[in-house]
Amino acid sequence: MASIDAVAEVTGVVFSILVEVGETVDEGHELMILESMKMEVPVYAPAAGTVSSIRFDEGEVVEQGAVVAILTTG
Amino acid sequence: MNPNPELARRREQALAMGGPEKLSRRRAQGLLDARARIDALIDPGSFSESGLLARSSVEPADRDRTPADGKVSGYARIDGRPVALVSNDFTVKGASSSLTNMRKIAHVKRTATQRGLPLVLLGESSGARMPDNMGSDGMGALLGNDPHQYVRHRETPWVSALLGDCFGSSAFYACISDHVVMRKGACMAIGSPRLVELAMGEKVDRETLGGHQHHASVTGAVDVVVDDDLAALAEIRRFLSYLPSSASEPPPRAEVPEGADEAASTVGDMLPASRTRGYDMRRLARRLLDPGSAYELKPEFGKTATTMLGRLDGHTVGVIGNNPMFKAGALDPAACAKITRFLAMCDSFNIPIVNLVDTPGFVIGTAAERQNAPTRIMTYMTALQMTTVPKLTVIVRKSYGQAYLNMGGGRNSDEVAAWPSAEVSFMDPRFGARIVSPAGASEETLAEVEEQLGRDSEVWGIAGMFAVQYVLEPGETRQWLVDMLRVHGASTPRAMSRRQLAAWPFNF
Structure with missing residues (x-):
């Protein structure tokens, strides 16, 4: 068991959250959509795993580099 | 015939680099020395060293304390393909550039260009050697005597690795290389933080002045950042695997993976x-x-x-x-x-x-x-x-x-x-609709124009x-x-x- 951080690549506002805690996802699955400069920008699962926490709610501002969710792998 | 004892003694002295104390300090920091870096980079046993017995030719007192004159150079093979290389030995006078070792570099550069070999530069150097280069006769003797030193026509690929303090030649050659790999903790800048403070009165740390984040995201001077020496050497091999050995050849073709x-x-x-x-x-x-x-x-x-x-x-x-x-x-x-x-x-x-x-x-x-x-x-x-x-x-x-x-x-x-x-057009329909419509057009008209421009962009x-x-x-x-x-x-x-x-x- 290892945990892996899903990190926001851009600064933006959380537009929608596409997964729930406990959900199993593949590598590359879209976890969350941020709105940044009129575009909707996804945060991808960096690896296959189970979502163990989601750190932000819809409408909250996320800074580039922030951990938005944590996955448990293995 | 018996081996020549003097040759054996001189070889041993050259291979000892800057001495056991400096070498063990590096090992303790997790850094490879100049020769270990070569060994880790190349096909085993393929190194043919050029200028092992070279040494300082300026200061008589330096002759016996400048093994290989601080820059190890020669030829080797990577994945079976010949390359030329220079590995800076920081334990010998900070791998500073000197009259002799600049000849060594010029020689392998020339050979690489003429014979179609990639050139690998393992950088870690303090700059031009002092006091050799001080004074007008020092400058005249050491610097400016090669009008082709920084000329490239990209005849063969050059790869530089920044593996420590890189001031002077290691920095300048990296800036004219086709690929640059940087180890976290290395620093590339014109002059050291100490010199910056002396000359400019600016206090700055190595990372801010020339660290990996600075070069990866601000200057773009570095292509790939890695954690340690071994990873840097692996990146060099990887980059070269895509490239031809020289511009007169097509790139090598690789096997196609399944799936x-x-x-x-x-x-x-x-x-x-x-x-x-x-x-x-x-x-x-x-x-x-x-x-x-x-x-x-x-x-x-x-x-x-x-x-x-x-x-x-x-x-x-x-x-x-x-x-x-x-x-x-x-x-x-x-x-x-x-x-x-x-x-x-x-x-x-x-x-x-x-x-x-x-x-x-x-x-x-x-x-x-x-x-x-x-x-x-x-x-x-x-x-x-x-x-x-x-x-x-x-x-x-x-x-x-x-x-x-x-x-x-x-x-x-x-x-x-x-x-x-x-969708192809001169401008995104959202903005185009406002530019082509008369001033004061209604939102309804604008929406119709935008929709039409969107269809026209298909x-x-x-x-x-x-x-x-x-x-x-x-x-x-x-x-x-x-x-x-x-x-x-x-x-x-x-x-x-x-x-x-x-x-x-x-x-x-």
């Missing part, structure tokens, strides 16, 4: 339904390329575009993609500079170009103008038009305005394909007049690219470049 075509058949799933939804073009590119072959350069610099080496059916290609993850994929001045440099490298070494297009245009506004955006856009455009390797373009989604040309639109590529999702018009040659289902893209590489002679003498960018600089 490449199946993965690429689903690439269309990666494109979102909404035109305002971003996605990561790097992921899309990886899906099209041979599995595991994507090698992104400068990932933290000019992120609105991605530049990567990769392979398609075993052929080396250079991929340029807009990345809608960042600023909707609009090209900013840093991305333009990154692409220009990449074009010059790929074209100089006979590597075909693949454009993956999804850009609303160039970033506009004061921030871009202050970075001289128009000049950078045109330098990039000129580079593209002077590029004579095969150029293939896939319009995935948006392609607007001048960026349509920069991203290979029209006759700026040998072949252009578009997905049915492509791919069918441009395909009908043959400015796009192919409209493809996304799943057909990989096979089309492979077919076109075959038509245009990738990895054969037919696809050799005229190398019009060979003498272009290395940063823009």
Whole structure:
């Protein structure tokens, strides 16, 4: 068991959250959509795993580099 | 005949480098020494050293304490292919540049160029040797005697690794190399923090002055950042695996991994339904390329575009993609500079170009103008038009305005394909509707105009007049690219470049 951080690549506002805690996802699955400069920008699962926490709610501002969710792998 | 004892003694002395104390201090810091770096880089036992017995020829007192004169040089093989190399030995006078070791470097550089060998420079040096270079006679003797020292026509690939303090030659050669790898903790700058404080009164730490974050994201001078020496050496081998040994050869062709075509058949799933939804073009590119072959350069610099080496059916290609993850994929001045440099490298070494297009245009506004955006856009455009390797373009989604040309639109590529999702126009319909409508037009009129302009941007018009040659289902893209590489002679003498960018600089 290892945990892996899903990190926001851009600064933006959380537009929608596409997964729930406990959900199993593949590598590359879209976890969350941020709105940044009129575009909707996804945060991808960096690896296959189970979502163990989601750190932000819809409408909250996320800074580039922030951990938005944590996955448990293995 | 018995071995000559004097030769044995001198060899032993040279191989001892700066002595056991300095070497063990390095080991304790987790750093490899200059010779261990060579051993870890090359095919085992392939090193043929040139100038082992070279030493200082200026200060008599230095003769016995300058083994190999601080720069280990010679020839070796990497993956069976011959290379020339220089490894800086920081334990000998900080690997400072001296009269003798500059001759050593000039010799392997010359041989590499004449005989078609890649050149590897393992950098860690303090700058020109003091006091040898002090005074006007020191300057006259040491510096400025080689009018070709910093001239390159990209005859063979150069790779530099920044593995410690890199001031002077290690920094300057990195800045004219085709590929630069940096170890975290290394520092590349003109002068050290100490000299900066002495001369400028500015207090600054090594990381801020010339650390990996600075070069990865601010200057773009570094292509890849790694954690340690061994990882840096692996990156050098990886980069060279895509490149020909010299510009007179096509790039080497690799085996094609299993499963490449199946993965690429689903690439269309990666494109979102909404035109305002971003996605990561790097992921899309990886899906099209041979599995595991994507090698992104400068990932933290000019992120609105991605530049990567990769392979398609075993052929080396250079991929340029807009990345809608960042600023909707609009090209900013840093991305333009990154692409220009990449074009010059790929074209100089006979590597075909693949454009993956999804850009609303160039970033506009004061921030871009202050970075001289128009000049950078045109330098990039000129580079593209002077590029004579095969150029293939896939319009995935948006392609607007001048960026349509920069991203290979029209006759700026040998072949252009578009997905049915492509939209091509001079300006995004959202803004175009307001520009073409009379002042005071109602919101209803504007919406109608925008809708019409959106329909006019569909791919069918441009395909009908043959400015796009192919409209493809996304799943057909990989096979089309492979077919076109075959038509245009990738990895054969037919696809050799005229190398019009060979003498272009290395940063823009």
